[in-house]
Amino acid sequence: MNQDELKTLVGQAALQYVVPGQIVGVGTGSTVNKFIDALASIKDQIKGAVSSSEASTIRLKALGIPVFDSNEVSELSVYIDGADEINALGHMVKGGGAALTREKIVAAQSKMFVCIADESKLVNVLGEFPLPVEVIPMASSRIMSQFVQMGGQAQIRMKDGAPLVTDNGQHIIDVKGLKIKDPVAFETQVSQWPGVVTVGVFAHQKAQVCLLGTSEGVKTLKF
Ligand code: 5RP
Numbered sequence: 001m002n003q004d005e006l007k008t009l010v011g012q013a014a015l016q017y018v019v020p021g022q023i024v025g026v027g028t029g030s031t032v033n034k035f036i037d038a039l040a041s042i043k044d045q046i047k048g049a050v051s052s053s054e055a056s057t058i059r060l061k062a063l064g065i066p067v068f069d070s071n072e073v074s075e076l077s078v079y080i081d082g083a084d085e086i087n088a089l090g091h092m093v094k095g096g097g098a099a100l101t102r103e104k105i106v107a108a109q110s111k112m113f114v115c116i117a118d119e120s121k122l123v124n125v126l127g128e129f130p131l132p133v134e135v136i137p138m139a140s141s142r143i144m145s146q147f148v149q150m151g152g153q154a155q156i157r158m159k160d161g162a163p164l165v166t167d168n169g170q171h172i173i174d175v176k177g178l179k180i181k182d183p184v185a186f187e188t189q190v191s192q193w194p195g196v197v198t199v200g201v202f203a204h205q206k207a208q209v210c211l212l213g214t215s216e217g218v219k220t221l222k223f
Contacts (some may be wrong), residue, residue, distance in 0.1 A: 003216060006118035006213030011035035013218045014073040017114045020045045025106045026060060027081020028053040028099035031116050035080055036060055046144055048151035050076060054167050062102045064198060077142050080109035083207070084129040084200075090223030091183040092116070093130025095200035098157070098166050109207040115207035116145040119214045122130045126183055130191045132200035137163070137171045137184050139195020147175045165173050 001009070011034025018024050018039065024047045026032060026039075036056065039046070049068030051057040057067050074103055081103055083092040092115060094100050107113050133144050138174040140195075144154035156166045157172040164172055180186050183203035190199040212222040 001213075001215055003118050003120070007031040007116075008034045008173065009218055010116040010118070010211045010213040012038045014114055014116050015039065017078050017080065017112070017209070019046060019077045020044060021204050022077055023047045023050060023068055025050050025076040025079030025110045026052065026056050026189060027079065027103055027106070028056050029082040029097045030090055031082035031118070032080065033059060035088060035116060036063065036065070038120075039063075039065060039181060041116060041126045048132070050106055050109075052081065052102040053097070054101050055097070055099070070109060073109070076106070076110040078112045078114055080114045080116060081107070081114050083121055083202075085123045085126050086115055086117055086121050086207065086210055087123055087126055087183070090210065090221075091126060092202040093126050093129050093131055093180075093200050094202050094205060095134070095172065095198075098132065098134075098164060098172050100132055100135050101166070101168055101198040104202065104205055106201065112209065113207045113211040115209060119212055126180040126201065130176045131178055131180070132157070133173045133175065133206065134197040135164055135173055136195045136197060140171055140173060143193055143195055144173055147173070147178075150178065152176060164219040168197065169223045177209070
């Protein structure tokens with residue numbers, strides 16, 4: 001099975017965690033797109049979705065799935081999202097699609113985080129994938145220097161020759177060369193730097209379940 005087929009497999013497998021009659025939290029990315037497509041097949045059984053990005057909102061609405069503002073919903077039973085990396089404890093690196101801030105917000109309002117990923121995302125130590133950090137633009141140089149002091153190489157994510165602008169009007173820094181051995185401490189530390197909107201380590205908002213697409217089928221990891 002190729003990577004695309006594995007994503008389809010886990011996107012469909014995630015339907016088992018959707019609670020009938022409720023609103024589901026929906027992440028962002030190519031794996032989640034497969035989940036959204038699968039969700040459309042049971043759209044009459046759910047109330048709708050809270051979305052973590054403009055891109056997912058567009059896809060959900062195009063398929064006839066109502067999208068609620070996160071402020072209209074007190075708690076979600078489940079949030080389903082992909083990851084750029086996940087470790088054996090359910091800690092993740094996210095933000096490859098630049099949606100990390102809204103993803104962390106929706107994850108925080110959900111009782112359970114179900115990560116859907118192909119097996120290439122499972123790692124021993126987080127940090128091989130360049131770590132996305134959403135920042136207030138005026139703080140970007142200082143934050144990049146702080147990552148250099150930690151041993152990383154940081155750069156501003158570009159799109160069409162200019163800094164990429166997130167759904168929240170901010171920029172993304174991608175940091176290579178980090179080995180994040182204590183994700184909880186790392187997330188706590190970097191989140192406190194002035195100008196950091198969201199760091200792409202999801203350790204406080206970790207996954208409780210990972211549906212991992214493998215050549216032998218979907219493996220369920222519980223953390
Ligand atoms: C978007 C994300 C995605 O979940 C992550 O980048 C994985 O995406 P994909 O499923 O396309 O590999 O964090 O901000």
